[in-house]
Amino acid sequence: FCVPTADCWPKAAEWAALNSSLSGRLIALHTPTCTGTTVPALNRTQNPSCTLWDVTQHSHCDLQEPLIAPTFAVHVADKAHVQNAVKFALKYNIRVTVKTTGHDFVGRSTASDGLLIWLEGFNKVEMTETYDDSCTKAVPAVTAQGGAIWLDVYPVVQPKYHAVGGNSLSVSVAGGFMQGGGHSVLSPSL
Numbered sequence: 001f002c003v004p005t006a007d008c009w010p011k012a013a014e015w016a017a018l019n020s021s022l023s024g025r026l027i028a029l030h031t032p033t034c035t036g037t038t039v040p041a042l043n044r045t046q047n048p049s050c051t052l053w054d055v056t057q058h059s060h061c062d063l064q065e066p067l068i069a070p071t072f073a074v075h076v077a078d079k080a081h082v083q084n085a086v087k088f089a090l091k092y093n094i095r096v097t098v099k100t101t102g103h104d105f106v107g108r109s110t111a112s113d114g115l116l117i118w119l120e121g122f123n124k125v126e127m128t129e130t131y132d133d134s135c136t137k138a139v140p141a142v143t144a145q146g147g148a149i150w151l152d153v154y155p156v157v158q159p160k161y162h163a164v165g166g167n168s169l170s171v172s173v174a175g176g177f178m179q180g181g182g183h184s185v186l187s188p189s190l
Helices: 012-021 079-092 150-157
Strands: 026-028 072-075 095-099 114-118 125-131 139-144
Touching: 012 026, 012 079, 072 079, 079 095, 079 114, 125 150, 139 150
Parallel strands: 072 114, 095 114
Antiparallel strands: 026 072, 125 139
């Protein structure tokens, strides 16, 4: 991957163009020439470089801590932001990480010298009574954006239906649990 100290790293004008394509939602978190960079003191889920838990690897939200601080974060508001960020990262060979809530105890939702696609707030949930799954008759279904957490889903689904999801309401619907992470019916064997 290209890193901020390499010649391949995008210049300020290229980052500015990306920011423009993102409706101003690019957040500069860390640069190799900047020391003491901080992000606003917010709730851990509102900080792009924090993991959710304070007893895990990279738990201090310190942008100078090795392996935690992406150089930039895209605070996603629509799918075009994700598309533009991925295209930019591909063009410049920049490491990409994706974070919704930061539940990962190992801190894999953030990585140094890269571009973080931050899904917090990209959490629209819709219930469809007659979704055509192309295999059977139309069935009820839930559609959730990548940043949705179970707290966003349960009120939309209940009381008419039930959803099998995370016990912790702050766990991402599209992230770890549904991809076989965490402790769930979909977990890989230990």
